[in-house]
Amino acid sequence: MNNRRDFIKTISIGGALTAIAGTSVIASETNSKVSIKDLDTGLQLKICLQEGVAPGATLTEKLDFIEANGVVGFEVWGGGLSERVTEIQKALQNRKITLGAICAGFKGWLIAQDEKNRKECMDTSKEILAAAGALGSYGMILVPGFNGQQPSFATVEARAMLIDQLKELGEYALQHKTTVILEPLNREEAWFLRQVSDAASICRDVNSAGVTCMGDFWHMTREETSDMGAFISGGKYLNHVHIASRKTRNTPGEDEGDNYVEGFKGLKMLNYQHHVSFECGSKGDKKVVIPAALKLLREQWKMA
Numbered sequence: 029m030n031n032r033r034d035f036i037k038t039i040s041i042g043g044a045l046t047a048i049a050g051t052s053v054i055a056s057e058t059n060s061k062v063s064i065k066d067l068d069t070g071l072q073l074k075i076c077l078q079e080g081v082a083p084g085a086t087l088t089e090k091l092d093f094i095e096a097n098g099v100v101g102f103e104v105w106g107g108g109l110s111e112r113v114t115e116i117q118k119a120l121q122n123r124k125i126t127l128g129a130i131c132a133g134f135k136g137w138l139i140a141q142d143e144k145n146r147k148e149c150m151d152t153s154k155e156i157l158a159a160a161g162a163l164g165s166y167g168m169i170l171v172p173g174f175n176g177q178q179p180s181f182a183t184v185e186a187r188a189m190l191i192d193q194l195k196e197l198g199e200y201a202l203q204h205k206t207t208v209i210l211e212p213l214n215r216e217e218a219w220f221l222r223q224v225s226d227a228a229s230i231c232r233d234v235n236s237a238g239v240t241c242m243g244d245f246w247h248m249t250r251e252e253t254s255d256m257g258a259f260i261s262g263g264k265y266l267n268h269v270h271i272a273s274r275k276t277r278n279t280p281g282e283d284e285g286d287n288y289v290e291g292f293k294g295l296k297m298l299n300y301q302h303h304v305s306f307e308c309g310s311k312g313d314k315k316v317v318i319p320a321a322l323k324l325l326r327e328q329w330k331m332a
């Protein structure tokens with residue numbers, strides 16, 4: 029997979045430019061002064077909806093809505109997932125929808141002082157990872173510790189403890205052809221991990237292809253100084269994104285001034301190939317506000 033650095037290198041070679049972005053190949057005569065901005069990278073915005081976000085009374089109705097609106101990803105809750113594998117596999121049959129991620133659902137926490145709580149997190153996460161792999165999900169979202177989960181280790185010890193356990197969990201995930209996706213949250217929920225750069229730095233130190241990270245626009249609104257900077261700081265480790273309206277965590281576009289262009293620019297710079305997944309409530313009728321959100325995001329992706 030090309031990353032942005034390769035992309036820039038390709039350009040700096042000059043002459044006939046061949047840039048590979050995803051599956052599309054762009055070849056054009058150009059001079060060495062061409063800027064990234066002028067290039068249509070052909071990079072697709074791959075939208076994903078969480079199960080609770082998609083309207084519909086049944087899994088089939090939800091997936092029908094998703095497909096009818098050109099959405100390509102689906103994200104389900106991890107709790108009880110191992111009992112749902114067959115149900116979900118059947119529902120996804122003959123559809124062009126993949127599982128972008130499994131959202132949490134584990135018990136316990138990895139930075140707990142008590143070994144019992146850490147083990148509970150390892151055991152329940154492994155069960156979810158095995159199901160995630162069976163379903164072809166890119167990964168399972170994991171939060172190392174919420175503020176309310178106490179007693180937890182303080183930062184230095186917590187980080188070392190986390191990295192040790194993530195090495196094991198990452199290898200387990202790889203055996204099941206999936207990954208662990210660390211999610212930074214805002215300070216009201218989790219002081220321990222608030223920024224994409226820190227999540228990526230933990231991934232770097234774990235040094236396993238089975239441990240990656242994500243950014244959630246909702247939390248980023250609170251914690252990051254720049255959407256673009258935050259995503260870029262995730263680098264190759266950034267492999268999932270959550271999105272919501274920026275003031276009230278509803279459907280994108282339901283808050284005045286909802287803007288994701290700078291963040292999308294960052295994703296394009298990373299040659300981001302993964303999903304942007306709706307994790308949000310809604311003020312209006314979902315069958316109206318979600319299609320409107322898709323239109324808004326597709327426009328903003330083009331602008332980025």
Ligand code: MG
Pocket residue numbers: 211244270307
């Ligand atoms: Mg999230």
